[in-house]
Amino acid sequence: MSTVTLTPNIAGGDDFYEELLNAHEGLSKEDSDSYNARLILILANHIGDRAVLSDAITAAKRKG
Amino acid sequence: MFDDRYTLAYRLYPYARHADQDKDTPVRHPVVVMGGGPVGVATALDLGAQGIPCVVLDDHEGVGMGSRAICFAKRTLEIANRYGAGKPMVEKGVVWNLGKVFHKDDKVFEFNLLPEEGHEFPAFINLQQPYFESFMIERLYEMQKQGAPVEIRGKNRVDSVTVKDDHVVLEVMTPDGPYTMEADWLIGCDGANSPLRTMLGHDFTGKVFKDSFLIADIKMINDDFPTERWFWFEPTSSSGASILLHRQPDNVWRVDFQIGWDVDRKEEMKEENIRKRLDAFLGEDVDYEMVWSSIYTFQCKRMEKFRHGPVIFAGDAAHQVSPFGARGANSGMQDIDNLGWKLGLVINGQAPESLLDSYNTERVHGADENILNSTRATDFITPKSETSHIFRNAVLELSEHYEFARPLVNSGRLSLPCVYDGSPLNSADGLPHGPERTRPGAPCPDAPCPDATPGEGFLLPKLGGTFTLLTLNAEAPEGFEESGVAVTRLALNTADDKTGALAARYLGEAKSAVYLIRPDQHVAARRENFDENLFRAALRRATGKE
Numbered sequence: 218m219s220t221v222t223l224t225p226n227i228a229g230g231d232d233f234y235e236e237l238l239n240a241h242e243g244l245s246k247e248d249s250d251s252y253n254a255r256l257i258l259i260l261a262n263h264i265g266d267r268a269v270l271s272d273a274i275t276a277a278k279r280k281g
Numbered sequence: 282m283f284d285d286r287y288t289l290a291y292r293l294y295p296y297a298r299h300a301d302q303d304k305d306t307p308v309r310h311p312v313v314v315m316g317g318g319p320v321g322v323a324t325a326l327d328l329g330a331q332g333i334p335c336v337v338l339d340d341h342e343g344v345g346m347g348s349r350a351i352c353f354a355k356r357t358l359e360i361a362n363r364y365g366a367g368k369p370m371v372e373k374g375v376v377w378n379l380g381k382v383f384h385k386d387d388k389v390f391e392f393n394l395l396p397e398e399g400h401e402f403p404a405f406i407n408l409q410q411p412y413f414e415s416f417m418i419e420r421l422y423e424m425q426k427q428g429a430p431v432e433i434r435g436k437n438r439v440d441s442v443t444v445k446d447d448h449v450v451l452e453v454m455t456p457d458g459p460y461t462m463e464a465d466w467l468i469g470c471d472g473a474n475s476p477l478r479t480m481l482g483h484d485f486t487g488k489v490f491k492d493s494f495l496i497a498d499i500k501m502i503n504d505d506f507p508t509e510r511w512f513w514f515e516p517t518s519s520s521g522a523s524i525l526l527h528r529q530p531d532n533v534w535r536v537d538f539q540i541g542w543d544v545d546r547k548e549e550m551k552e553e554n555i556r557k558r559l560d561a562f563l564g565e566d567v568d569y570e571m572v573w574s575s576i577y578t579f580q581c582k583r584m585e586k587f588r589h590g591p592v593i594f595a596g597d598a599a600h601q602v603s604p605f606g607a608r609g610a611n612s613g614m615q616d617i618d619n620l621g622w623k624l625g626l627v628i629n630g631q632a633p634e635s636l637l638d639s640y641n642t643e644r645v646h647g648a649d650e651n652i653l654n655s656t657r658a659t660d661f662i663t664p665k666s667e668t669s670h671i672f673r674n675a676v677l678e679l680s681e682h683y684e685f686a687r688p689l690v691n692s693g694r695l696s697l698p699c700v701y702d703g704s705p706l707n708s709a710d711g712l713p714h715g716p717e718r719t720r721p722g723a724p725c726p727d728a729p730c731p732d733a734t735p736g737e738g739f740l741l742p743k744l745g746g747t748f749t750l751l752t753l754n755a756e757a758p759e760g761f762e763e764s765g766v767a768v769t770r771l772a773l774n775t776a777d778d779k780t781g782a783l784a785a786r787y788l789g790e791a792k793s794a795v796y797l798i799r800p801d802q803h804v805a806a807r808r809e810n811f812d813e814n815l816f817r818a819a820l821r822r823a824t825g826k827e
Binding site: 251262 | 668678
């Protein structure tokens, strides 16, 4: 069964993080929330694998 | 004493005093049905076609006003056709294929149902419920004239029911006063608020949704609205949180406004207020007449068990869904399709009573599937939380530009017949390379018969009513009998299959196939070749004897 990758997988992580925050720059809370939702849906569709998605949904529940 | 709860559209079965009412001892009937709606009348048609006596009791004298259910699925039409009532429905009904989805002011996308070729009936028709019911009742009278032992008694209200070990005693009120009757089997088809369910104290649990919808059926004058299904999410006319526009026969359109939970029903139902919503939505220059209106709320609920000894529940009495996806009346028809032949075999002593427990297993499975689908559609249409609303709108926003998001838009997943996977009546799949859609438990898909002229002669009318052995390019006896149940063979050869549909739907990669098909046109067993012992066992299994 496929599982979600939880080890470092993005080359240039700092770059990515900055780009993500920049996308939210200047957005109201409402627009940011809606942007996040669209982004999640796009990424989820890209992954496609149902098992990985379930795994990610569970993994994200952990807060610390 | 006998006030109508609703106005009649057609008074089709006026009260007439019956000989039963003058007997000193109560008359015992094999089957009594409570409720003369579509599901109750379907019960009489199914049993009547088998020659089994059936009395339908209804507390009104005909079909109620109001279009109510308007969307009838192919499977329903196929079942009605088996009863001899399907064709007039299609002639009267409106066939639609194109759907459009709007968000705020924009059309976000459109879809075509693109129905598969090679089926006698369309994927869906829109037809006002009174027409649907009338065609079935007309058929009941036609059957009666041909000698079928079925009847419907108007203004016969069941006031009390006593359940005995092997029968039921009913106290029936009529305009001439009460009488008592008995039934070996009582079928409860008395709707979502089932008085029978309440009388017997059975549970009915599930979810109540906090929203209400206003239906306005309007007749357009000089209209140019096309025959399409239009669904608006958050229309800017603010006449509703969502709006559905859908065409019916007679130039009538269904407009369905989502108006929220905290509404003053009496205010909202005033014609001037309905017109205000309609005008805001349609524009001031569109001229229409009001035909019917109603406010509804809904629930997704079901009984834990549909069979309680000699009392069996079907249709809305057994399970209720939200209207999104047209899974109410359509699933009720599938209940009777499933129950009819089983009850027939049990009454004729050809199958053990335990066969009826498979009605419970299979139709509870069907109800759960319908409840799941309609709950999901409801959650999409009326988001329960702020986050759910954000995601819903994100899907709609994305669907305008990106194809991937369109399948996530859920304004109702339209009713498809249930596959009875895992049913105790199924035999293990002996055709592993056969198509998945015709695996054991599946409803048979229609297909043109190879020897027929294109557009005529379909497979399904040749199946059903009794057990059939469908052979494709395979040898088999013309029929056999196993512990009192007969099977007849239908031999087809795909060498003559002009469209290739039959081979695609029933053979797949296989060279030949033999199917055992139940009277409700569901697959009980299939193999590449006929094997007498295995098919005898499959028939015993399908009739509750293994």
